[in-house]
Amino acid sequence: MSPLAHLGRSATVLAGLLLAAGAALAQPQPTDAQRQVATEIAESLRYGHYADVRLDDGWSSRAFARYLDVLDGQRAFLTEADVAEFRPLERQLDDALVDGELAPFFSLYQRYQERAESRYDWLLSRLDEGLDYRYDSDKRLPLEREDAPWASGMDELDTLWAKRLKNAALSLAISGQEEEQVENNLRQRYEGQLNRLRQTNEEDIFGLVMAAVTGTIDPHTEYLSPRQGESFDIQMRLxxxxxxxxxxxxxxxxxxxxxxxxxxxxxxxxxxxxxxxxxxxxxxxxxxxxxxxxxxxxxxxxxxxxxxxxxxxxxxxxxxxxxxxxxxxxxRDTVKLEDQAAQGEVIELKRDDGTHRIGVITVPTFYVDFDAWQAGEEDYRSTTRDVAREIERLQEEEIEGIVLDLRNNGGGALQEANSLIGLFIDRGPTVQVRDARGRISLYGDTETGALYDGPLAVLVNRLSASASEIFAGAIQDYGRGLVVGTPTFGKGTVQTLNELSHGEIKLTRAKFYRISGESTQHRGVEPDIIFPSLIDPELIGESSLDNALDWDTVRSVQYREYGEPWRFMESLRDRHLQRAADNPNFRYLEQQAELNRRLREETTSVSLNREQRQQEVEAQEAEQLALENRRREALGLEPLEEWIDARGEEGESDEAEPVEQVQVQEAAQILLDYAKLENSYRFAGRG
Structure with a gap:
């Protein structure tokens, strides 16, 4: 019977039993500082997190499973017997965290490291013996093994790794490397992984355990070691x-x-x-x-x-x-505030009734020069001030509407999202924030009057997050304008950074809700008119993250509706679809998005036969190249010989990227349609 079957109160005794059972390396032990901070993290999760966190046996079981995923997510090092030996820990992580007694989980890491070191030695020995450069096997290698059962023994893992080694060599060979290059690159890869593994220290192991602990709660709660905290601070200072x-x-x-x-x-x-x-x-x-x-x-x-x-x-x-x-x-360069400033331009749309001018304001992030603001400087930079300046400039150029481009805007200062909404409404609530105790704080615009009350559209994509979603959601709820693009990221939570006795913890403390009562969490903001997207929502976005908090609702608040875009939505969508069908870039986006989805679903394994592998890759790339060249032909551009050349090098741009420009142009067309329909409705006698 495994010594873990008699797990007792003393982690030190347990570690000693594991050593006596024949562990080859000295057992790593958590430091006193780590034991202390483990208890602090347990307290933070139980009493400071937004969710109702219960560190019980059920949570422990999930955290233990996540720890195994953190260590060996592809089921490539540990065996079924290894996992079974440590299975008694499954319901002990809650108590271990509260008591700061994490030695058993360090021991599990030690088992993983022993297996991993042995595996890299095995790979290097295979390289020493010389690779078999014949790629005529009919075998295939599964690409994803997260849900695979643990290997029954080392023989099964040997078979898996023989395939992985063959695949690694084949991948390099197909990319054009000679046999000597292939061997040198693989040796560099495995020696590097082995050396890094051997340099693992107690801080690294503790970080892995805490990644499992916090990642079980939600994807944005995390422990930062002193080194990680310093790096985080640098990034926040830009x-x-x-x-x-x-x-x-x-x-x-x-x-x-x-x-x-x-x-x-x-x-x-x-x-x-x-x-x-x-x-x-x-x-x-x-x-x-x-x-x-x-x-x-x-x-x-x-x-x-x-x-x-x-x-x-x-x-x-x-x-x-x-x-x-x-x-x-x-x-390399530093990111400066002026590089992120809002920028405006006028685009012209030619129609049968003449040329129309639409203003486009690109807002890369919600920023404010906090230092200048706190120092009382009157001309400090902020998103709201810069957008206001651009609105005034564009109005002088006699525009018929404004498109606010929030694509790729990952958020920023909440106060700026709040004040930016105020440029387009005459006072009113903007967002609700609910804390862990269920208390709701209501934020709003208190200044009388709007700077701009004309036709408005907000353009978003999958990378529009947080403050961007608050803004887009409010504009949509107020009926103040249209939201077009693709569903947004879905990050509707608020984190704070709290100091611990050793490191820091980034903790989810609150949740955003729209004035309609809907959360922006998980689902994001659904545009009124949806564009195709090349960003795969299964790879990017809140819904793609493990243990993301759920979407839910609170009570709506009282607010005034400025317009009724829903009245015209059917007509707007029909006109959009007619234009999209005739636009080479839009057709490309729709077809490429569908092709990406299909190829991802179909490609679950790769062939270890060189001829078959190349045929499969060439067939897939031929489809992608054909799509790209149909688009280029329709636009009068030179066709490409290689699909991978579709993305230009730095400094090269014979055309704007279709995903960048076609969506802006179409957003402007939709806005112009909306302005005309609304004017006709008003003229016809709307109350």
Whole structure:
């Protein structure tokens, strides 16, 4: 019987039993500081979190399962017997957290590390023996194993890893590498993973346990070690010199979660959300393979001094096979407030009755120069002030309506979302905030009058989040304008950063609700007219995150309706669909979105036969290339020979990206239709 079957009150005795049972390495132990902070985290979760958190056996079981996912989410290192030996811990994590006695969970990590070290040694020994470069097998490798059963024994894992090694070598070979390059790259990859594994310390292990603990509650609650807290502070001050991209771990890969508005990556136009980074190199240095590397280490490689160049080897989000990568170059820079300022322009729409002028104001983020504001400076920068300036300028140019572009706007200062709504309404509530005790605070615009009361449309996408969703939701609820685009991110929660005796905890403390009473959480804001999107909602967005809090409602508040867009919605949608059917860019977006969805659903495994693998990849890329070239032909552009070349290099732009421009143009067309329909309705005698 496993010593864990007699789990008692003393974690120290348990650790000793595990050592006596034959563990090969010295058992890591939590430090006194970590024991103390574990109890503080338990208190924070129980009494400070928005949700009703109960650290009971049911929660412990979920957290234990998540800890196994954190350690070995692809079921590639631990065996069924390993998991069974530690299964008695399943209902002990709640007590262990409250008491600060986490040694048994450090022991589970130790088992994982032993298995992982042994596996990387096994891989390196296979490389020493020489790879079999014949790729004529009829076998396939499953791509996702999160739901796979634990391996019955080492023989089963040997079979899995033999396939994984063959796939890794085949992927590099198909990308054009010679046999010696393939072997060197794989050796570098596995030696790097082994070295990083051996450098794991108690702080790292504690962080993994806490990731399971907090991730079971909700995706935005997390423990930050002292080092992580320092990095978080740097990012919040926007003084970080890098590429301006938010990255997240995605299995063995690092994925682009979003781009910082006005940052180097967005300006370069060579990265997109859901792209995977497989290599990082400096301007003239060797490209370092980062598959399997820890997220913080990849971030450290990408960071660097302003003005320097980083090279990234990326697999585009739309690629269904990891063999198709592309090297891009980004010049590092700091993100300045002026780079994120709202900008306005006038676009002209030609119709049978003449040329119409629509103003477009792009709002990358909800910002305010807090230092200048707190210092009492009268001319401090803020989103509301900059948008107000642009509105006044555009009105002088005799526009017929305004499109407020909030695509890719991940939020920011709540006070700015609140005050920005005030530019378009004459006083009234803007958002409800509910805290953990159920108390609701109502925020609103208290200033009389609106700066702009003309036709308005708000353009959003999947990366419009938080404050953007508050603004769009309020405009929709008030009937003040149209919301067009794609469903938004769905982040309707508020976090605070609290200091602990060792590190910090980012804790979800409240939830946003629209004035209609609907939460923006999980579902986001549903546009009145929906555009196709190349951003896969199963990869990006609140609903794609584990344990995201649910959508719900509270009471609505009293508010005035400024318009009745719903009266014209059927007509507006019909006219939009007619234009979209004739627009090459819109047809491309619709067809590409459908193709991406289908390929993702169909590609559950990859062939280990080179000829078949290339045929499958070529068939998939042929479909993607054909779509792209049909669009280019319709627009009078030169066709491409390779699908992966569809994304331009830094500084190259013979055309605006279709997803960027076609949606703005169509939003303006919809707004013009709305303005004309509403004028006709008023003229016909609406009360």
């Amino acid at each position: 003084s970080l010199e890098g590429i301006g991209a938010l990255l997240q771990a995605d299995g063995e890969y690092v994925k682009v979660a979003s781009l910082v508005p006005g940052g180097p990556a967005e300006r370069a136009g060579v990265l997109e959300p859901a792209d995977r980074i497989v290599g990082v190199g400096q301007e003239d240095g060797e490209m370092v393979n980062v598959v399997g590397m820890r997220l913080d280490e990849v971030v450290d490689l990408i960071r660097g001094p302003k003005g320097s160049v980083v090279r990234l080897d990326i697999v585009p989000a739309q690629a269904v096979d990891m063999t198709r990568s592309k090297e891009v170059r980004i010049t």
